[in-house]
Amino acid sequence: DVVLTQTPPTLSATIGQSVSISCRSSQSLLHSHGNTYLHWFLQRPGQSPQLLIYLVSRLESGVPNRFSGSGSGTDFTLKISGVEAEDLGVYYCVQGSHAPWTFGGGTKVELK
Amino acid sequence: EIQLQESGPGLVKPSQSLSLTCSVTGYTITSGYDWSWIRKFPGNKMEWMGYISNSGSTDYNPSLKIRISITRDTSKNQFFLHLNSVTTEDTATYYCASTALAYWGQGTLVTVSS
Numbered sequence: 001d002v003v004l005t006q007t008p009p010t011l012s013a014t015i016g017q018s019v020s021i022s023c024r025s026s027q028s029l030l031h032s033h034g035n036t037y038l039h040w041f042l043q044r045p046g047q048s049p050q051l052l053i054y055l056v057s058r059l060e061s062g063v064p065n066r067f068s069g070s071g072s073g074t075d076f077t078l079k080i081s082g083v084e085a086e087d088l089g090v091y092y093c094v095q096g097s098h099a100p101w102t103f104g105g106g107t108k109v110e111l112k
Numbered sequence: 113e114i115q116l117q118e119s120g121p122g123l124v125k126p127s128q129s130l131s132l133t134c135s136v137t138g139y140t141i142t143s144g145y146d147w148s149w150i151r152k153f154p155g156n157k158m159e160w161m162g163y164i165s166n167s168g169s170t171d172y173n174p175s176l177k178i179r180i181s182i183t184r185d186t187s188k189n190q191f192f193l194h195l196n197s198v199t200t201e202d203t204a205t206y207y208c209a210s211t212a213l214a215y216w217g218q219g220t221l222v223t224v225s226s
Contacts, residue, residue, distance in 0.1 A: 039213060048207065048216040060214065090156060094213065100173040101148075101160035108156075 002026055004093050006104035012112040013083045021107045023093035025074040030097070037096035040069055040078045044089035052091075053078065083109070114138040116208050116217035124202075124224050130195040134208030134217060141189055142166050146211035149182060149193045151204040152219070159204075163211050164191050198224045 003026040013019050029036045040053040051060045053069035056076060066081045080087055088111060093104040120132035134147070141147060148163040162172035164182045172180050176195070184191040195202065203224045209216040 041213060048218050049209075049213070050216075051213045054212070054214075092158060094158075094160075096211075099171065100175075103158040103160070106156040106158075 001100060002029070002095055002098045002102050004095060004102055004104035006091075006093060006107050008107060009105065010108045010110065012110055013080075014112050015083060015085060017083050018079065018081045019083060019109070020080075021078045021091055021093075021109075023071075023076040023078070023104050025076070025095060027098070028073045029076075029095050030073060035097075036072065038069075038071070038076050039094050039096070040067075040091060041094065042087070042089050042091050044086075047089075049092070080109075085111070114210070114215045116210075116215055118206060118208050118217045118220040120206075120220060120222070122221060122223060124198055124222060125226055126199055126224055127197055130193070130198050130202065130222055130224075132193040132206055132208075132220065132222070134191050134193075136189050136191070139215075141184060141191060142186055145215075147184075147191050148209050148211045150207045150209055152207065153204045161193070161195075200224050 005024045007022045029038050036056050038056050041049045041051045043049045052063050052067050057069045068079045070077050090106045090108050092106050115137045117135045124130045146163050146165045149161040152158045162182050164170050170182050179196045181194040205219040205221045207217055207219045
């Protein structure tokens with residue numbers, strides 16, 4: 001199975017600070033179809049997960065544009081440009097390029 | 113608006129079977145999306161368990177392949193998870209979701225304990 005390694009495991013941020021989360025894959029996530037099935041989602045405390053970014057960099061409808069995704073191959077990054085209080089929670093990367101789908105270990109974003 | 117809702121017992125005894133239902137509203141499960149079961153263990157680890165496609169085909173995580181079955185009832189717009197021979201390691205919050213991950217249920221905690 002593909003292993004996704006997220007860093008850091010915990011991130012302390014102040015409101016307004018820009019932060020980045022890394023997701024590294026044990027193998028390239030470029031699918032033979034030409035797409036890279038690497039997505040990001042957020043799980044706020046007590047809530048169900050919310051998709052933020054799909055296919056590396058595409059912003060899900062309704063998600064604020066302070067969220068952005070980048071990367072290729074095995075290295076991917078989620079950036080939050082100006083953390084807001086509602087952004088606190090656990091962020092996950094997930095890959096669907098290789099069966100079975102696998103998840104990163106999560107990054108908990110908390111207030112400093 | 114597409115909504116998903118899990119239901120089922122919150123407590124299952126070891127060696128027994130776990131059965132959960134996902135009820136979908138606002139979208140017909142035989143349309144474009146496929147439908148997955150995903151679980152979150154204590155401590156944040158997440159695992160994709162398997163999916164049923166809009167046409168009814170299935171695919172499962174090999175780690176669960178001999179224990180898992182995902183089926184559906186199109187007349188009720190529901191799909192189901194069945195997991196055999198559970199152990200305490202199957203204690204988790206279980207989510208149903210569209211395979212594109214755009215839509216998730218609220219999750220249901222299942223504890224395996226005698």
